[in-house]
Amino acid sequence: MLFRNRFLLLLALAALLAFVSLSLQFFHLIPVSTAKNGVSSKSRKRIMPDPVTEPPVTDPVYEALLYCNIPSVAERSMEGHAPHHFKLVSVHVFIRHGDRYPLYVIPKTKRPEIDCTLVANRKPYHPKLEAFVSHMSKGSGASFESPLNSLPLYPNHPLCEMGELTQTGVVQHLQNGQLLRDIYLKKHKLLPNDWSADQLYLETTGKSRTLQSGLALLYGFLPDFDWKKIYFRHQPSALFCSGSCYCPVRNQYLEKEQRRQYLLRLKNSQLEKTYGEMAKIVDVPTKQLRAANPIDSMLCHLCHNVSFPCTRNGCVNMEHFKVIKTHQIEDERERREKKLYLGYSLLGAHPILNQTIGRMQRATEGRREELFALYSAHDVTLSPVLSALGLSEARFPRFAARLIFELWQDREKPNEHSVRILYNGVDVTFHTSFCQDHHKRSPKPMCPFENLVRFVKRDMFVALGGSSTNYYDACHREGF
Numbered sequence: 069m070l071f072r073n074r075f076l077l078l079l080a081l082a083a084l085l086a087f088v089s090l091s092l093q094f095f096h097l098i099p100v101s102t103a104k105n106g107v108s109s110k111s112r113k114r115i116m117p118d119p120v121t122e123p124p125v126t127d128p129v130y131e132a133l134l135y136c137n138i139p140s141v142a143e144r145s146m147e148g149h150a151p152h153h154f155k156l157v158s159v160h161v162f163i164r165h166g167d168r169y170p171l172y173v174i175p176k177t178k179r180p181e182i183d184c185t186l187v188a189n190r191k192p193y194h195p196k197l198e199a200f201v202s203h204m205s206k207g208s209g210a211s212f213e214s215p216l217n218s219l220p221l222y223p224n225h226p227l228c229e230m231g232e233l234t235q236t237g238v239v240q241h242l243q244n245g246q247l248l249r250d251i252y253l254k255k256h257k258l259l260p261n262d263w264s265a266d267q268l269y270l271e272t273t274g275k276s277r278t279l280q281s282g283l284a285l286l287y288g289f290l291p292d293f294d295w296k297k298i299y300f301r302h303q304p305s306a307l308f309c310s311g312s313c314y315c316p317v318r319n320q321y322l323e324k325e326q327r328r329q330y331l332l333r334l335k336n337s338q339l340e341k342t343y344g345e346m347a348k349i350v351d352v353p354t355k356q357l358r359a360a361n362p363i364d365s366m367l368c369h370l371c372h373n374v375s376f377p378c379t380r381n382g383c384v385n386m387e388h389f390k391v392i393k394t395h396q397i398e399d400e401r402e403r404r405e406k407k408l409y410l411g412y413s414l415l416g417a418h419p420i421l422n423q424t425i426g427r428m429q430r431a432t433e434g435r436r437e438e439l440f441a442l443y444s445a446h447d448v449t450l451s452p453v454l455s456a457l458g459l460s461e462a463r464f465p466r467f468a469a470r471l472i473f474e475l476w477q478d479r480e481k482p483n484e485h486s487v488r489i490l491y492n493g494v495d496v497t498f499h500t501s502f503c504q505d506h507h508k509r510s511p512k513p514m515c516p517f518e519n520l521v522r523f524v525k526r527d528m529f530v531a532l533g534g535s536s537t538n539y540y541d542a543c544h545r546e547g548f
């Protein structure tokens with residue numbers, strides 16, 4: 069009972085806190101928000117001018133609830149903002165799939181009972197949910213590159229399967245899609261009224277949760293979701309590096325990074341003690357419990373307001389959760405300092421960034437294809453891209469996270485193009501390594517596209533510290 073009350077309180081708090089959270093991520097505040105649903109203007113007034121009431125950014129439960137990204141919390145967004153004489157040319161969207169069922173079970177406990185069917189009158193609601201289901205059930209195999217055509221187009225199990233997208237996950241991306249539609253289609257007319265298939269570029273990994281997330285986003289985004297105009301490509305690699313995945317030095321960075329992670333964990337005696345206690349509760353060896361990655365399952369309990377599992381030896385509880393989550397936060401902090409992950413990220417993210425600037429370059433040349441690109445991906449996709457761009461302070465990608473590259477043309481100087489980078493609706497352009505000190509050096513209000521090109525073609529490799537100037541050399545450096 070005590071647990072439940074505290075839980076309720078936490079969830080209520082989270083709704084308020086999540087509202088102001090985005091501005092915490094980077095140290096600037098952003099203009100007025102639009103409350104869409106949920107949070108009343110009264111609570112907004114109370115909380116907006118008083119950042120003092122926010123917990124320290126490292127509060128583990130607060131962080132975890134941001135990660136859940138529970139819908140119905142008002143959303144603020146800076147996508148599509150530019151001076152009037154700029155025209156939006158193309159948009160490149162990277163998403164993490166929405167809320168999913170855990171990938172691991174806590175051994176010897178009942179797994180959380182979450183219903184993965186889509187039900188219009190069950191929370192979280194979305195006005196388009198019912199239409200989404202009916203449209204998806206008419207889906208056409210011709211819209212997918214093999215083996216995507218064997219995947220279900222929406223979640224549909226009364227007890228979720230492992231890793232399955234939930235209703236929450238679908239709603240998160242319907243909301244993302246609708247938000248982007250209001251900005252990019254209604255306001256900026258990115259696509260012409262008679263848009264065609266080749267104006268979209270769609271790519272997803274081969275998991276049902278990424279495909280379904282991509283479909284939900286598109287369903288919210290497109291004014292008419294016509295199966296004949298949809299073609300999803302399949303990306304076999306979570307790094308989206310198809311064709312350029314072989315990179316031995318990247319793997320060496322990753323091994324060193326994993327070694328760092330392991331050593332940090334060994335140093336944390338409280339963490340070891342907690343795993344020991346939990347192992348005793350579920351009656352398995354500590355090693356087995358740890359290998360079952362219990363935080364993944366515990367986050368699902370937290371995000372879905374389902375109490376943590378119990379056995380006759382006791383219950384997994386919030387204190388256990390806090391210790392493990394706090395360790396995760398510390399791990400991320402050390403990861404930034406030691407820079408091994410940065411090395412991994414620069415090489416890991418190069419192919420997809422290179423592909424993206426290629427697509428942008430074609431758009432600057434006036435080509436009207438691939439105006440909207442969507443990559444439906446994972447935390448292990450977004451995280452290296454963020455890190456490679458120099459956004460190491462950014463939070464770990466939450467469910468349904470979105471990272472967006474916007475390409476703009478200056479109507480007064482049509483040969484000049486600019487980029488904006490947005491993470492979960494926050495403009496992070498001037499936090500990237502390629503535009504960090506732009507304001508100091510240039511009077512231009514926007515970040516020049518050339519900066520991004522120069523970064524991807526050259527400076528990424530300079531940042532690795534060796535003498536390599538291209539991807540192939542950097543990947544095969546001797547004696548690293």
Ligand SMILES: *[C@@H]1O[C@H](CO)[C@@H](O)[C@H](O)[C@H]1NC(C)=O
Pocket residue numbers: 072076079373
């Ligand atoms: C959480 O669950 C309890 C019952 O277990 C319920 O009374 C409460 O309304 C739920 N809270 C939210 C925010 O859904």
Ligand SMILES: *[C@@H]1O[C@H](CO)[C@@H](O)[C@H](O)[C@H]1NC(C)=O
Pocket residue numbers: 312418419422423426539540
């Ligand atoms: C980068 O993109 C160009 C085309 O835009 C391509 O020719 C080149 O092979 C790519 N390089 C890598 C390492 O992916």
